[in-house]
Amino acid sequence: MSGTTRPRRTGLLIAAVIVVVVVVAAAAVMIVRTDDDPTPAERPTPGGVMTGQADQLADALTAQRMECSVRYTFTQAAVAGCFGQADNGDRSTAVRFQYTSDGAVIAVDATSSSEQPTALATLVKATASVVFPDDADAADAALASAGSVQPMARDGRWGKYKAENSVGGTTFSAARTDARPVTIPSQEMTTTAAQLQDALQAKGFTCGAVKAAADASCGSTYRDGKGRVRIRSYSLGPKLNAGGVTILEVSAEDASKDRTAAATEQAFTDVTATALGAIETEARDDLARWAEQHRDGQFHSAYVGGWRVTLSSVKPADTSVPLAHRLRVVADTNWNTPD
Incomplete structure (x- = not known):
């Protein structure tokens, strides 16, 4: 700007305007x-x-x-x-x-x-x-x-x-x-709810009809029907039913009085491996690794590959034997602002 051939007053004015614009732009944080x-x-x-x-x-x-x-x-x-x-x-x-x-x-x-x-x-x-x-x-x-x-x-x-x-x-x-x-870019899995359902049915799961927002649920039992595992998915992205899964929920639950911690834990480990093995996403290996490292019966939640992942257990007050273990993988929700 100092090398301009315009009159000095005009050059200084233009320079001042440009400096103001640059400062304002730099001050606007994302x-x-x-x-x-x-x-x-x-x-x-x-x-x-x-x-x-x-x-x-x-x-x-x-x-x-x-x-x-x-x-x-x-x-x-x-x-x-x-x-x-x-x-x-x-x-x-x-x-x-x-x-x-x-x-x-x-x-x-x-x-x-x-x-x-x-x-x-x-x-x-x-x-x-x-x-x-x-x-x-x-x-x-x-x-x-x-x-x-x-x-x-x-x-x-x-x-x-x-x-x-x-x-x-x-x-x-x-x-x-x-x-x-x-x-930031929207996030969804390559796998659709319908594709996940087909993969789980091929593994012996019983699945209901895919509902609105691609709400699909598949289940199976363990311990002679006393315990139940479930894999549920939703597609809530811009394409809805035609898009990939944006929420994946996995659980193993046994409310019977003679349930054992070992049986529920094993059922949860197995159904988690089945669910994560049936989806396609760049973060799949990282999700599986994180779930394995944090499966201790306590609450854990973190971002993994951009996904918010949560592990939790339901424990009744009168016993240390869990009723259920749950895994939730979700594309994060929209940001709330005070505007």
């Missing part, structure tokens, strides 16, 4: 979203490393008995999540967050399967202590309004906050003022 924006998206790399503030947030949430991992890494941003459960598996919680390449957190999306906003209070407080300590009151006010007829977004020094609750649970979202969204 927030990852998962809607159907037609703009071509950067293809991210599954997994990654948390640094700086993102790593500090993960530490704070791990202290709340959550498990944290990175879903995707982009050139200038990344998206990660921490997951937990309570009430013997009856309530699940998640705190997903996005951060820049230097680790600065720019967006938060927290959810609870509980319809009571207080179920997220501890997690929002832990998040605020790391990411937006000066806006703790604004975040609390947003969460407190979740149960109102028209929840109001709250503005703070760091950004904007909003919480809502419904039959499906409670959400709390926060976005830094200078953040802008970027689309």
Whole structure:
């Protein structure tokens, strides 16, 4: 710009305008979203490393008995999540967050399967202590309004906050003022629900008719019919029934009084291998490896190859013998924003 042959005043004016444009563009940080924006998206790399503030947030949430991992890494941003459960598996919680390449957190999306906003209070407080300590009151006010007829977004020094609750649970979202969204690619398996059903029927499973949203369920029994295994899949991507599986659920359950932990565990191990062996996705080997490494009867949840994977067990209060073991593989849900 300094070498321009235009008059000095004009050159300085143009240079100033360009500098302003560049600074504004640089200040607009990316927030990852998962809607159907037609703009071509950067293809991210599954997994990654948390640094700086993102790593500090993960530490704070791990202290709340959550498990944290990175879903995707982009050139200038990344998206990660921490997951937990309570009430013997009856309530699940998640705190997903996005951060820049230097680790600065720019967006938060927290959810609870509980319809009571207080179920997220501890997690929002832990998040605020790391990411937006000066806006703790604004975040609390947003969460407190979740149960109102028209929840109001709250503005703070760091950004904007909003919480809502419904039959499906409670959400709390926060976005830094200078953040802008970027689309990530949708995710689905190569295998359709119908193809998975055909493969399972060939292995002796009994399957029902494929329903709306490609809801397909196949089952079998073990221990002389006392126990039951089930593999259920859904296709909820843009193509619905014509698309690949986006949710895979695997379970082994035995509610009989003489059930044994060993029999239920073996049935679950076998049905998990059958389910993962019948699907086609780039992450299949990684999913199988993660499931094998974390099959200890405890709750575990992480991003594996971009998929959110959860292992859980149902244990009655009066005995240590599990009623059921469950595996869930799901393409992550859309991002909630305070807009």
